Structures are given as structure tokens and as C-alpha cells.
Amino acid sequence: MKVPLLDLKAQYRSLKTELDAALLRVAESQVLALGPEVDQLEGRLAEFCGTRYALGVTSGTDALLLPLMALNLQPGDEVIVPTFSFFATAGVVARLRAVPVFVDIDPVSFCIDPEAIAAHIGPRTKAIIPVHLYGQCAAMDEINAIADANGIPVIEDAAQSIGAQYRNGRRAGSMGLAGSFSFYPTKNLGAFGDAGLVTTNDEELFQTMKLMRVHGGERRYYHRIIGGNFRMDAIQAAVLNVKFSKLAEWSAACRDHAELYSNLFIDAGLAQEEGRISYDEANSILLPKALYKSDALTDYHIYHQYVIRVPQRDSLLRYLQEREIGAGVYYPVPFHRQECFSYLDCNPHHFPVAEAAAQQVLALPIYPELRREQIEFVVESIAAGIRDQRAGE
Numbered sequence: 001m002k003v004p005l006l007d008l009k010a011q012y013r014s015l016k017t018e019l020d021a022a023l024l025r026v027a028e029s030q031v032l033a034l035g036p037e038v039d040q041l042e043g044r045l046a047e048f049c050g051t052r053y054a055l056g057v058t059s060g061t062d063a064l065l066l067p068l069m070a071l072n073l074q075p076g077d078e079v080i081v082p083t084f085s086f087f088a089t090a091g092v093v094a095r096l097r098a099v100p101v102f103v104d105i106d107p108v109s110f111c112i113d114p115e116a117i118a119a120h121i122g123p124r125t126k127a128i129i130p131v132h133l134y135g136q137c138a139a140m141d142e143i144n145a146i147a148d149a150n151g152i153p154v155i156e157d158a159a160q161s162i163g164a165q166y167r168n169g170r171r172a173g174s175m176g177l178a179g180s181f182s183f184y185p186t187k188n189l190g191a192f193g194d195a196g197l198v199t200t201n202d203e204e205l206f207q208t209m210k211l212m213r214v215h216g217g218e219r220r221y222y223h224r225i226i227g228g229n230f231r232m233d234a235i236q237a238a239v240l241n242v243k244f245s246k247l248a249e250w251s252a253a254c255r256d257h258a259e260l261y262s263n264l265f266i267d268a269g270l271a272q273e274e275g276r277i278s279y280d281e282a283n284s285i286l287l288p289k290a291l292y293k294s295d296a297l298t299d300y301h302i303y304h305q306y307v308i309r310v311p312q313r314d315s316l317l318r319y320l321q322e323r324e325i326g327a328g329v330y331y332p333v334p335f336h337r338q339e340c341f342s343y344l345d346c347n348p349h350h351f352p353v354a355e356a357a358a359q360q361v362l363a364l365p366i367y368p369e370l371r372r373e374q375i376e377f378v379v380e381s382i383a384a385g386i387r388d389q390r391a392g393e
């Protein structure tokens with residue numbers, strides 16, 4: 001049995017009629033950049049996320065870059081980011097010649113550690129970018145408390161967590177000054193190429209970003225400020241408008257799959273309850289924990305990834321690959337170890353939690369179309385792989 005890490009063809013088949021019609025509609029209209037499809041998507045996502053505004057842009061990376069540009073970040077300004085995330089989170093800061101200040105993560109959520117933020121705020125700190133990693137929100141109440149006390153804006157990197165709810169039902173992207181989303185095809189809401197979106201409640205920031213999206217010009221060929229080309233393609237918006245209708249259903253399916261994985265690992269005697277952070281005899285696998293799970297919240301986690309921790313990760317990964325099971329490592333190299341950031345001269349010992357995570361995390365296949373037998377096969381294979389490892393010791 002093959003179990004791919006993700007199956008976009010299955011998703012396309014399930015919506016083929018609607019998606020094909022949407023693509024043709026855009027082709028017939030020949031309104032190809034921005035336009036009514038983008039307007040519609042922005043309206044829907046602002047409402048869904050619970051923000052006043054949403055702005056469709058070229059990619060998730062640009063959705064992070066744009067609010068930082070609008071904040072008028074200067075060379076030498078500092079931006080606090082978790083050291084454990086997709087590269088874009090730090091890359092956008094460095095691209096503006098500002099300094100990314102890396103901080104460690106929390107061992108249960110894998111998201112930025114609020115106490116580490118507090119320890120790194122200085123006179124040049126101009127923004128904080130928490131990442132809602134793997135599909136659940138970072139500790140936003142604690143982060144906002146620190147940010148507010150210091151008058152520092154928070155940009156939420158919500159690329160992996162569209163719709164994810166935090167305490168009181170607030171959704172990712174509605175809790176900071178701005179929220180940045182990616183619609184890269186592998187994200188939970190994926191376009192047919194690159195696209196992204198910024199949410200905000202701040203009127204002034206919204207107007208600035210809107211202007212910057214089209215090279216800072218209110219009227220064509222008259223440029224008030226310097227921006228870029230951050231326009232979203234109409235085709236991407238049309239695809240997303242179709243897929244958006246399925247998002248709630250897809251997120252629920254991923255939650256069910258995650259629950260099944262965890263129960264099967266516990267039943268197999270490989271793991272104890274979710275959220276443990278160290279191994280013991282009856283505990284070869286550490287399970288992810290949905291921190292905000294409660295009866296009041298439906299979308300407490302959207303499981304962009306279902307990530308376990310295992311001590312001998314790389315040999316288990318090879319074992320799974322031999323069995324044609326797609327598993328992935330997000331992320332093997334934290335920012336403080338990236339070659340391009342060697343000029344920052346970071347000491348890896350300052351990031352013990354991220355260091356361990358980079359060695360141990362293993363993402364298992366999770367997507368709505370995944371079948372029960374496939375999940376069972378993944379769990380059986382991991383059990384067999386771990387037995388093999390123990391026999392070889």
C-alpha cells in the first residue's frame with residue numbers, strides 16, 4: 001500500500017467540475033490580475049478570519065514582506081522570530097536589511113516561546129512574528145501581552161493555520177496587527193500555484209499595503225510610495241473561491257485522522273498521552289497535542305501537519321520511505337544554523353528545544369482524502385520500524 005505525504009490529485013478529482021468551470025470563467029473574462037474573483041475571496045476570508053480587511057497577494061512570503069514594508073522597517077531594526085519555522089519567516093526580515101532575532105520554541109506546541117521573546121526585546125525591536133506552526137496557534141495572549149507592554153506590533157505567520165482557533169474562538173490572523181497566509185498548493189487551502197493573503201483590522205496599515213501591492217501608485221504611473229508587484233492572480237482566487245467551500249470539512253477530516261493516529265499509537269503501546277516531552281520505557285513516540293481543544297471550539301487545530309517525535313528519526317524515515325510511505329521533516333535545520341545567517345554568529349546552545357525538535361520531528365501523511373487503512377498501515381509500519389531499531393541495538 002502506498003501512502004503519499006499528500007495527494008493533490010485526489011483533491012482535484014473531488015472538485016473537478018467546479019474547479020474546471022472556475023478556470024474557464026476566468027479565461028472567458030480575461031480579467032487576470034486582481035478583479036472580482038480576488039475581491040470575493042478577500043471578502044470571504046476577512047469574514048472567516050474575523051478581521052475588517054483582507055488583501056490578496058502573490059504568495060505567503062509576500063504576505064509577510066508587505067506588512068513589514070508597510071511598517072517602514074529600517075536596516076538594523078530587529079524582528080523577533082522563532083528559529084524553527086519555514087525559511088520565509090526569517091527571510092523576509094533579512095531581505096529588508098533588518099536583523100532577524102532568533103528565539104527558541106515551546107517543546108509541546110513547537111511555536112515560539114513567549115518567555116524567550118521577553119528576554120530578547122531591546123530598543124531596536126520593531127516587530128514580533130510568531131508562527132502558528134503545523135496548524136495550531138502560538139500562545140497569542142502571552143505574546144500580545146509582552147508586545148503591548150513594549151509597544152511592538154505582532155505579525156502572525158498563519159501560513160499553516162488558516163481557520164485555526166485560539167482561546168475564545170479567535171482565528172489565526174485576527175489577533176495581531178496583521179496576519180499572513182499562504183495558498184501554496186500544499187497548504188490546507190491551496191491554489192494552483194503561488195498566492196497569499198494579509199488580514200488586518202488596522203485601516204491605515206490596510207490602505208498602505210493596498211497601495212504597496214501595486215507599486216505604491218493610486219493612479220497608474222503616479223507613485224506615492226515604493227511598493228512592489230504583489231497582485232494576486234484571478235485564476236488563483238477563482239480556484240480558492242471553490243476550495244474555500246470545503247475548508248471546514250477538510251479541517252474536520254484532518255482532525256479525525258490525527259485522533260486516529262494518536263489512538264492507534266497509544267493502543268500499540270508506542271506512546272502515552274499526547275503532549276509529553278520526554279521519552280521513557282513505554283514511550284518511543286511523543287504525540288502532538290491540541291492545546292486549545294475544548295467543546296467550545298471546532299477548529300482548535302487544523303493539522304497542516306501531524307508531527308510526532310522519535311529519537312532515531314532518520315533511520316525510521318528511511319524505513320518508511322522503503323515501504324512507500326511519505327513522511328517529511330519540518331524542519332531539519334533551524335534558522336540559527338542556516339548558512340545564509342552565519343553572519344549573525346548564533347550559538348546553537350541557546351536554542352535547545354529547537355535543536356532537539358530538528359533532530360526528532362517526523363511529519364506523517366495527513367490530508368482529508370486519507371483512508372483509515374492507510375493510517376493503520378502507517379502506524380503498523382512505524383511499530384515495525386521501531387521493533388527493527390530495538391533488535392539492532
Ligand SMILES: *Cc1c(COP(=O)(O)O)cnc(C)c1O
Binds near residue numbers: 059060
Ligand atoms: C509556506 C509558508 C510560508 C511562505 O509561503 P509561500 O506561499 O510559500 O511563499 C511562510 N511561513 C510559513 C510558516 C509557511 O509554512
